[in-house]
Amino acid sequence: MADVIVVGAGISGLAFAWKAGQAGKQVLVLERDRRVGGCLHSERRPDGYWFEMGAHTVYNSYGAFLDIAVGGGVAGKIVQRGPARASFGLLRDGTYRWLTPPKVLLQLSWLEAAVHFPAGIFRKKEGETVYSYYSRLLGRGNYDRVISPFFAAVPSQKADGFPLEGAGSLFKKRPRREEFVRSFGFDGGLQLVADAAARSKGVTVETGVEVRRVARTAGGFAVTTADGRTLEAPLVAVAAPPDAAAAMLEQDFHELATGIRRVGTVRVDSMGVVLPRAECWMPECAFLVPVDDLFFSCVTRDPFPDPRMRAFAFHFRDGTSREQRLKRMSEVLRVPVERLGTPVERRTTLPSPALGHADIVAELDRCLAGGKLAVTGNYFAGLAIEDCVLRSNEEWKRVAG
Ligand SMILES: Cc1cc2nc3c(=O)[nH]c(=O)nc-3n(C[C@H](O)[C@H](O)[C@H](O)COP(=O)(O)OP(=O)(O)OC[C@H]3O[C@@H](n4cnc5c(N)ncnc54)[C@H](O)[C@@H]3O)c2cc1C
Missing domain, CATH: 3.50.50.60 (FAD/NAD(P)-binding domain)
Known part of the structure; x- marks a missing residue:
């Protein structure tokens, strides 16, 4: 026993x-x-x-x-994650924008941010959701267009209702162990x-x-x-x-x-494919985040580059059919569905803290x-x-x- x-x-x-x-x-x-x-x-x-x-x-x-x-x-x-860790794509209305952290800030409407920021910065975080806090800090338009899709990519679901602080929150300040690099994976x-x-x-x-x-x-x-x-x-x-x-x-x-x-919980349906590097059009990036799409994120292996292959894991919203997922991957990756081979699939139940x-x-x-x-x-x-x-x-x- x-x-x-x-x-x-x-x-x-x-x-x-x-x-x-x-x-x-x-x-x-x-x-x-x-x-x-x-x-x-x-x-x-x-x-x-x-x-x-x-x-x-x-x-x-x-x-x-x-x-x-x-x-x-x-x-x-x-x-250590390589240079691609600091590049990501934003897909909005069929247009791809390839960004680095400073360029993400350029996606914001600065006029809207300037109106909200002075009052927003002094708001208490306690009792706020991700949406209530950031939309007051930077403006609703900025939140919906830029911030929300990036936050949704983190827990593979809309994160608007997540608590900003405490139990269930996405980001927490913790002491760093400086003997290790800041962000990393494992070989x-x-x-x-x-x-x-x-x-x-x-x-x-x-x-x-x-x-x-x-x-x-x-x-x-x-x-x-x-x-x-x-x-x-x-x-x-x-x-x-x-x-x-x-x-x-x-x-x-x-x-x-x-x-x-x-x-609360959500279901995430993930599909992953490996493609020869020569067949990939996408610039090297850590992930691609779409606005109002069937998927919340496409995470690549580019931060750990390989000379021959690249891999893409798409994390889809609950309720999409397998056919829809394959079609969307084929569109985004610009390869015919047949070339996707047999994608790896997994279904995850994730909590949705509110x-x-x-x-x-x-x-x-x-x-x-x-x-x-x-x-x-x-x-x-x-x-x-x-x-x-x-x-x-x-x-x-x-x-x-
Ligand atoms: C796509 C995605 C990307 C993520 N990226 C990150 C990231 O980069 N960094 C980060 O910190 N976190 C990330 N997370 C979150 C993090 O990975 C998970 O929250 C965490 O790994 C969950 O671990 P867990 O053991 O609580 O649950 P799970 O990993 O879900 O494990 C639960 C296990 O219980 C088993 N189980 C279920 N029912 C039964 C049963 N009846 N009998 C026996 N076994 C059962 C399941 O099969 C499963 O293996 C990500 C999550 C997802 C889905």
Whole structure:
């Protein structure tokens, strides 16, 4: 019998497993997919070429994530993002503009910004959404035309209603670890860190195992899987996306499940392709952001250039059909659909935190207080990888204490 069962092998679950394993526990991680990593999804081809289908960038302010990379022995694979990191495309009304950060500012209407900025700069950030704050700071027109699409590219959804600060917010100030470069990836992809945690001390991962229910027992918890097994452990961590977490907790932790269901979610359908460099028309860039389109962003591998190939991962809005996605990719990349080959596809459920998210998190923590059930994920502190790892670390501290 394992000391700890973790449900979900995304970075939240693996960070929890890492902590438990390092503390000398025997940890069993159950993952529904055939691979570990969740949103840390580095697609690797037999010829060694890789690209990111999910998260793509980490920063030297991700100290807790870096602890796993260092402890897991993969920090030597850190690669600095190349010059393309500072170039991006804005696609509006069929026209592509290739920008660097200073040129983004030139897209703003300075007259509108000048009218709003003096009053906006003194506004308190507390209780504001991304939209309410930035539209008052720079003007609604500027926000809608320039700011909103860039913010939407970060969480692959409209970010207008996200809280500006605190739980659920997109950007947080954190101390930087100056011994690492400011923003980076890993040679082989971010999934390398997930892989390292999955094979770390005390941790065993079973993939292809869907958990249906987490129940209380006299000595701890019983976890029921879709293949009909019941596994017991004194300590369980649920690290699945909110919809899946609520479903498995519904029967025995009804109040908690109800609280989790209050977190809004969106579905993101991603499609990625690799093309020979000679067939790509797009200037090298980190990403392309469209205004009012079927997709929120197209993330490239250009910050880690390869002499032969380029890769493009499109992150589409909920509700688009596969045909629509292929057609749009073919239009943007200017290659016939047949040349796209068999794109890599993934579907992700992401939280959509709104104002008041901190109250939901406080309510969930109240339900969890005093028990040995841990719940972690990107719907607590925030979506960023570092937010996930920090939440897992806190949960481990709480239940292990
Ligand atoms: C396209 C995209 C780009 C991003 N880019 C960045 C970035 O550059 N930097 C950054 O910091 N963050 C980024 N993020 C956000 C970040 O990657 C995620 O928020 C984070 O990785 C989520 O980790 P998680 O473990 O909480 O959830 P997930 O990664 O979703 O993992 C949850 C796991 O639970 C499993 N699961 C679900 N149901 C069950 C079940 N019933 N039984 C067993 N297992 C189950 C799932 O299969 C999955 O593996 C990005 C996200 C996306 C989608």
